[in-house]
Amino acid sequence: MRATLIGVQGVELEVVLAALGLEPIPGAPTGDWVDCDYSCRTFPGGWIVVTSQLNLDLATDLELAASTTDQMAVGCEMYSIPMHSYAHGYRNGQLEWSVTHDPDDEARPLAVEGTLPAIVAELRAKALKAQADEDGVDFAFDVPMQLVAHYTGFVYDEDEATDWVRLRATAARPVRPERPRRNLWWPLLLIGLLFLVLWRWWTIP
């Protein structure tokens, strides 16, 4: 699965939603966080968490959300099929730290950048130790989500709340269309086969 989680502290829900171009769906019942394309919920400590499976983009949307507060904003994005995950932390609208897990980068299973809070080192050391003890299990994958959970209190794979507010995109939400997928394999294959057939036909004595 792919999911993006964004947490913002010390700001009104409407402000965050307006920055992200989202609004509650009128009359829609609440549900769990994966019931809708976009969902949001408030957490203790003045945190607001906005989630989406497909349509939030951490790089741009977290920056937008972080610009609305002078406190912290954290977010993570996970791709469970290639097992890639990363998290960013903002303070006063400025990027403070980043943690990236790339399974193909064996030398750096958890790459970190910026001014790291103590919790990053703690979670990182714990995950790497567990990974060294138990081969074949990707403990480092969860670290970015654990960081978001540490700040916001939202644990994505343990959360049982059913009061998540269902959201939808407003007209103001910037449209970020996926780059059209150009599948070149079939045309290339057909051209190659055609070329080979013509070539063989041409070279028949």
Add this chain to the structure above:
Amino acid sequence: MRQFQDALRRGAGDMKSWIAAREVELQRGLQRSEQALDTYRRGVERAAQSAQSALVSKAEQLIETGASRILPRPAARSTAVSKPPSPSTPTRKPASAQPGQAAQDWLQEATAQTAAAARGAQDAFTLGLGDQAYAGLGAVGDVLQGDDFGASYQKRMAQERARDAADAQNYAAARTTGQVLGVGGQVLVTGALLGPWGAALVPAAQGVRIGQTAPLILRETAALAGAGGAAGVIGQAIDDVAHWKVGTPGDYGGAIVGGTLGALAARRGNVARAGAAAGLTESVAQDTLNGGLNAQSAARAREAAAAGATVAGLVGASVAKHMDGLPIKAKGVMGERVSRVRNFVRGHKTGPTKKTAHKLPGGGHTFPDLRTYKNGLPQQLIESKFGRKAHLSPRQIQATIELNNYRVDHSVPRDIGAALGLPISVIFPWDWATTQPQLEPGATAP
């Protein structure tokens, strides 16, 4: 004054006689030294000759003893040369009745047999290109001496062919043994090159599948085999079109057998080896179905295997490299597509893309990538994985333990390489790369 002159003359005469006497003494001394040196030289030569004869005698005794244990008496062998031997071609020599001479003959015979075997191995190992390389290098040397390259090359190639023919005539067993060893070496080296060595050179071809990955069920294996057979038919059809001919049932049957076996071999993950298996099997099956194996069948099969391995390996490695370098999102899409194909082959319908949480008995949730249905009833929860080093997270490990219907599909880049590389190697008209004559459609083997 006269007295003084007489005394001077006497003194000069004395000096001359003294010098003459010294010269005589010197010559005598030289003669004695030469005689002593000559005597010493003769002594050394006598000692060397006696040592050499003793050594040779001992060696001959040893060789003769060994030969009598290994081989029949040399005198019992017959010559196989029907025409007078040319100086440049190796031939057997008639055995001598003398024991020492027989040992020397045996030694020469063993050397010639070994050389013939080595030449056979070299020819097989290099697919016959060794002679051409040798002739080409020799011709380059001749060019430096002022000769014409073309003429020199032709002359040297003729010599190589004559020597191969003479080997085949005079040392058939040794040459065949060498060829078998050469093919074995070729297979070993090619296998290593396309296996561990190649994988070491192409990181995208590496990757260990997650241990919990669901194995192929019979239905999937059958579909894989069917796809391989279909690729074989397409390849034969393309070959027919390219050559403006109609293939025999044997041609198509062999193509189906080759494609099927290649596809099944691809399950092991090495597309180059699968391509080799497909090419070899197709060639042997076609020759068998078209009238039986013949003298060229082994060489043709070997070339088909080499061509199949090369095409499949190159295409497979390129595709795997491309897949390995895909962006993260694209890898996610690819992994999910592979799972959808598996669901389709298994006869299950796949639910919508949007993920939903599934509560685990031991606490927590898992978010399967796909859910399958059959006759409207939920079947399996699919956790897709794509990548060389993708592993399950702790929560997913928990799901594999606690849920009976939780299936892990892990595909690696080389799977996609195999899915494209093998069909292309089967379809690709690689007969341009072969040197052995192909059977005409319907022709029976000699």
